[in-house]
Amino acid sequence: MIAARYGASVTERPSPHPTDRRKTIDGTAGRRRTRLARIGPRGDATTELRRERRSNDEWVAALGGTGEGSALAARDLETFLRRIVGRAAGDRLGAAEEDLDEIVQESLAAVVASLASFRGDSAFTTWAAGIAIRVAFTEIRRRSVRAGRMRSIEAVEAESGPLASASEESPGEAVARGQITHSLERAIATVLTERQRLAVLAELRGVPTVEIAERLRLKPNALYKLLHDARKKLRRALLAEGFTAESMHESARGRVAR
Amino acid sequence: MNWTPDDLAKLLGLLDVTETEEIDCAEFLHRIAAYVESLGPSGAPPEGTSAVVQHLRVCPECCEEFLALREALRAEHPQVGGNRPTE
Numbered sequence: 001m002i003a004a005r006y007g008a009s010v011t012e013r014p015s016p017h018p019t020d021r022r023k024t025i026d027g028t029a030g031r032r033r034t035r036l037a038r039i040g041p042r043g044d045a046t047t048e049l050r051r052e053r054r055s056n057d058e059w060v061a062a063l064g065g066t067g068e069g070s071a072l073a074a075r076d077l078e079t080f081l082r083r084i085v086g087r088a089a090g091d092r093l094g095a096a097e098e099d100l101d102e103i104v105q106e107s108l109a110a111v112v113a114s115l116a117s118f119r120g121d122s123a124f125t126t127w128a129a130g131i132a133i134r135v136a137f138t139e140i141r142r143r144s145v146r147a148g149r150m151r152s153i154e155a156v157e158a159e160s161g162p163l164a165s166a167s168e169e170s171p172g173e174a175v176a177r178g179q180i181t182h183s184l185e186r187a188i189a190t191v192l193t194e195r196q197r198l199a200v201l202a203e204l205r206g207v208p209t210v211e212i213a214e215r216l217r218l219k220p221n222a223l224y225k226l227l228h229d230a231r232k233k234l235r236r237a238l239l240a241e242g243f244t245a246e247s248m249h250e251s252a253r254g255r256v257a258r
Numbered sequence: 259m260n261w262t263p264d265d266l267a268k269l270l271g272l273l274d275v276t277e278t279e280e281i282d283c284a285e286f287l288h289r290i291a292a293y294v295e296s297l298g299p300s301g302a303p304p305e306g307t308s309a310v311v312q313h314l315r316v317c318p319e320c321c322e323e324f325l326a327l328r329e330a331l332r333a334e335h336p337q338v339g340g341n342r343p344t345e
Contacts (some may be wrong), residue, residue: 084334117288122291129331134287137326141319188269200269234269234273248270
């Protein structure tokens, strides 16, 4: 499922660009190679030399191939991803080394499975780091729900809370703010589907999107579309009632546009 | 399901930054590496990255991952741009 969150886009959005070792961060091939060497894992001199010589295309070819070169590239990338995940999420994964191992292996597998979608518009290692962090944080969010540190979608469904007026507003602001809030509540009830209401509320209350998607039996990109469509419908409904983009902006920031 | 004032306030905030066309989380992941690399020292978003910036405003999970990526890369490569989250 973790790979699916990433992989969903791989099949739907094939890269229009071939990986290009000369497409650089700052426009020069030499600097790209230097940057790759700096960003890549620090190891012994042999490792450094090997890594420095690896362009984006070489990473892709090595990881997509077989043999010793492939194994070396996979090991280099694993070393790098271990550091990235450790820094980004180590304290949240806990002290167990096997947890980090599991995440790093899943990350490596997700990177290799997604090689065809690499567009070459960044250093390969930066792209791989982004995937690894998504893998790690998705797992952390799942664990947080299981451990009760994050809300589950079932909890959101069961929760109820009475509407109460916002505090510390002047009566005039409260009235004006109340108008847009009232219209928003009406729009939620009338223009959203039941699935959209549940998904929007769950997201607002911090339920991980991977949990919402599973519950609604949606792929992650389909969930995003559902949420985006819901926001667009609500925005249109408010505009149709005479609220302006400015009044929404002001209300969203706790100020009331007159 | 009851919607609290806090829910409605958060939702209004999201509606305020909602665009007709948005990138989703998978497309964001495709673009975030290049975005992080192109951030200047001030952290100002480079030209042509408005869709990435907009996604950061509407998706707290991708925002969390972006901050983590930036900090992890900065440890590898100090000139990775942008202000630290606490700055």
